[in-house]
Amino acid sequence: MNRKERNHFLKLFYDLGDFIRGFIGIVVAISFLINKIGFTKSVFIIVVLVIAVLIYKFLSWRKNFFIIKENSIYHEKGILSIKKIEIPFERINTIDISQRFLERIFKAATIKIDTGDTKNSGSELKFTLNKERAEELRDILLKKETDTDGGQQDKFYTMKPKGIIIYSLISNSVFKGIGMLLVAQQFFDEYLKRFIKIDISQYGDRLQNGSFYYRIYVITSVLLVLVFISVCLSIIYNFLKYYDFKMWTDNKKIYINYGAISKKSYSFDKEKVKGIHIKQSILMQCFGFFTMEIENIGYGDEKGEKAILYPICSSFLKNEIIENLLGEFKYSGIINKPKINASFRFFYKKVILWAIIGVICFFIRPKFVLLTLMILLFFLVLGYLEFRNTAFGMDKNLVYMGYNSFNKTRSILKMTAVQSVTLSRSYFQRRRGFCDYIIILYSSTASKVLKVKNLKDDVVDEVFR
Known part of the structure; x- marks a missing residue:
């Protein structure tokens, strides 16, 4: 407590690696300088610049530290422009621990800390520490309690x-x-x-x-x-x-670990989960399997990262996970589907596009028109899946949405995660009593937009009467 802690020396190594990857710019500069001022002076200037960069990187590493206080974490970094931030423990939303291959060799790990502040993009704090210290820091920040659960056994799930x-x-x-x-x-x-x-x-x-x-x-x-x-x-x-995927929970938190070469470890409060997304590829729709992801600010907002809750599960396991881990997302309200007389709206744009492609192919080579029948079949299947998968419902606590075609998604979201609900419709939709519902969610990177199309325009009115 109240002592300065710095990144593992690997963080300095990573920074130097980034510098080396940009070395091509130095090579270009060398060739330019040699032609202008000669070989000896060019080498001298480059050596001075490299030394200056090395000193700057070391000072940056040295000036980047954090302090664990009684109820908060303090972070300071910068040489000329100094940035300071202090985050109370109760504001911390998600803590991720990952190990790249080199970190596993040196028994280090990277810990990422997010508060769910929508003004920040990516992780707000990120440190490379000794692995044991990273896990200890995670437990301190989340205030992990093992004796206050009344002896309740954790729910534990693995993937074979x-x-x-x-x-x-x-x-x-x-x-x-x-x-x-x-x-x-x-x-x-x-x-x-x-x-x-x-x-x-x-x-x-x-x-x-x-x-x-x-x-x-x-x-x-x-x-x-x-x-x-x-x-x-x-x-x-x-x-x-x-590899070795594990997910478990206690009364307050959810923990997820997986990975062979690059190990991942996530921890977050159940109460701060904003929603769940149940996804199916076209083959998953055929065989009845699901991928479960969560909507949780700070989890899944890194490049190449998904907010995975469970990679693949049957319908029974999906319902069991929701029942045992996230019971508050059991939606029992009315689910509105598109009316039969709205089905045309899922097809007409696709048919028009096919007709344009067919005309172009006819003028290029008439025989190609027959090949466009495959495109028409694809468009018809696409429209049918969009029509079948579209759904929307709201009650006082949750929003239910179904959308997409070959990659079907069902989202169940807390009303508190919704930034706005927008009703959008064209002239022809208004005449038939249809509209598109657009939900904007709070997110750490930018507002996430979800949309369902061609539903009756009185769904929201029923909830807010």
């Missing part, structure tokens, strides 16, 4: 390897595998092609000279191989990401 495999197969993460393939192909073209000689022209000639059925066979085989490889890469990626 089978669940990770299913998630990899039916979630959108399979596209990450395709992305990895594209990266690998680009890497091969740029670096390995000069060392590994592969002549693919002979295969192209054989394919071009083969029969129609031979071409179909080869193309189908190649696609199947690519899909198989992308699925394997997706499974590997998700095993590394969600």
Whole structure:
């Protein structure tokens, strides 16, 4: 208590790494200076600049410290421009602990602290500390109590390897595998092609000279191989990401741990969870699986981060998690669906777009018009899913929303998380008594906007009468 604490020396190493990554600018400067003032003077100037940067980075690390007080945390950083902040413990919303590979070697960890202040983007405080100290600091800031729960047993959930495999197969993460393939192909073209000689022209000639059925066979085989490889890469990626996934809770807090190479540990108060998002890819909709995320300021607002509550679960497990962890999000109000006479509005823009594409294809080559029938089928399925998945409801405490097509989402949000409810409609919607409902949520980065379309325009009136 009341003593200055600084970042682990790895933080200084990371800062220097960022500097080295920008070294290309120094290389350009060197080549420019050599032509202007000569080699010796150029090297001298560059050495002085590098030393100055090293001194600045060290002083920045030295001047970046925090102090744990009785009921608050004080943070100060800066050399010329000094920034000071003091945050009471009760304002802390989320605490995240993560370990990158290098941090695991040196038994360090990065702790991120958020208060849920909507004026700030990303984590408000971030420190790299010894792992034991980071966990101790988390417990101090959250005031973890182990003896005040009346001996109630924690609710504990884990995800088995089978669940990770299913998630990899039916979630959108399979596209990450395709992305990895594209990266690998680009890497091969740029670096390995000069060392590994592969002549693919002979295969192209054989394919071009083969029969129609031979071409179909080869193309189908190649696609199947690519899909198989992308699925394997997706499974590997998700095993590394969600390895040893654990979620547990006590009376006040929820804890989430996962990760193989980069370990993640999240802790936040139940009361500060603003909502839950239940998501389904198209295959999840077919097989009855769900991904659960939460709306919690400070969690999921880092780059590449999702506010995961549970990666994949059945309908039974989903209901059990809500019942045991977040019972206040059990929505029992009226759920409004689009009327049959509103279904046209989910299709007409897509049909018009298809017609435009068809006309363009007709003038380019009439045979291409037949191919646009596949586009029309896609648009019709898209419109049908949007119509089926759209839903909206409100009561005094919760807002229920259903939206999207191939990536179906159901959001259940606390009314206190809603910044505004907007009713929007065009002239034709007004004539038929329809409108779009736009919900703006409080968020740490920017106001998050959720929208449902083509519902009756009297839903909100029923709640606020």
